[in-house]
Amino acid sequence: AQSVTQPDIHITVSEGASLELRCNYSYGATPYLFWYVQSPGQGLQLLLKYFSGDTLVQGIKGFEAEFKRSQSSFNLRKPSVHWSDAAEYFCAVGANRVNTGFQKLVFGTGTRLLVSP
Amino acid sequence: DVKVTQSSRYLVKRTGEKVFLECVQDMDHENMFWYRQDPGLGLRLIYFSYDVKMKEKGDIPEGYSVSREKKERFSLILESASTNQTSMYLCASINGLSTDTQYFGPGTRLTVL
Numbered sequence: 001a002q003s004v005t006q007p008d009i010h011i012t013v014s015e016g017a018s019l020e021l022r023c024n025y026s027y028g029a030t031p032y033l034f035w036y037v038q039s040p041g042q043g044l045q046l047l048l049k050y051f052s053g054d055t056l057v058q059g060i061k062g063f064e065a066e067f068k069r070s071q072s073s074f075n076l077r078k079p080s081v082h083w084s085d086a087a088e089y090f091c092a093v094g095a096n097r098v099n100t101g102f103q104k105l106v107f108g109t110g111t112r113l114l115v116s117p
Numbered sequence: 118d119v120k121v122t123q124s125s126r127y128l129v130k131r132t133g134e135k136v137f138l139e140c141v142q143d144m145d146h147e148n149m150f151w152y153r154q155d156p157g158l159g160l161r162l163i164y165f166s167y168d169v170k171m172k173e174k175g176d177i178p179e180g181y182s183v184s185r186e187k188k189e190r191f192s193l194i195l196e197s198a199s200t201n202q203t204s205m206y207l208c209a210s211i212n213g214l215s216t217d218t219q220y221f222g223p224g225t226r227l228t229v230l
Contacts, residue, residue: 004159006159009157036221041223041224042223042224043121043207043221043222043223043224044160044207044209044221045221046218046219049218090159090160092160104162104165104175105160105162105219107152107159107160107161108159109157109158109159110159
């Protein structure tokens with residue numbers, strides 16, 4: 001069965017500094033990988049996703065993620081963090097259902113990002 | 118703009134009550150999901166539905182049931198609410214393709230006293 005590990009529960013970054021959030025997955029086949037963000041009191045919003053092709057994926061709000069098969073990782077990065085990036089970030093792996101095609105997502109436990117002035 | 122709406126943002130119920138959480142999507146999506154979100158546990162899938170009147174158990178279905186009578190509406194039912202069902206509940210929907218995005222509602226924070 002697939003699983004996702006986000007080893008950092010909290011991360012604090014100074015505004016303007018770079019950010020990297022870690023995500024490791026376990027899945028037997030080629031994974032579909034996602035990063036979602038949840039702002040306080042809100043639902044989840046998709047930042048980016050990886051299905052195939054270029055292993056460096058660009059997303060919204062200046063985020064990017066790199067798929068590394070050899071390390072089973074899909075880390076999220078941003079070169080310069082803004083105060084509005086403070087939120088909780090979830091990594092997820094999707095498994096296709098053979099008869100319907102959509103992904104059943106398995107989420108990590110999340111990383112809460114705090115941005116200091 | 119795509120939209121998934123949930124009937125309540127906050128709900129307070131008493132132990133033993135029957136609770137209905139409603140979710141509506143306006144994207145004509147075939148598939149809908151209910152998750153619960155707890156600190157330190159992330160999101161866990163309760164039930165999902167891949168067609169009207171079709172449902173399938175997720176990872177933590179105990180104590181819950183669902184109903185999907187119309188394509189746009191997916192209801193989560195707590196037959197007899199218990200305090201350990203106090204949580205944030207998130208609804209999501211997706212079209213039929215594996216490359217599509219799951220869209221989430223804003224969540225319902227349920228407190229069971």
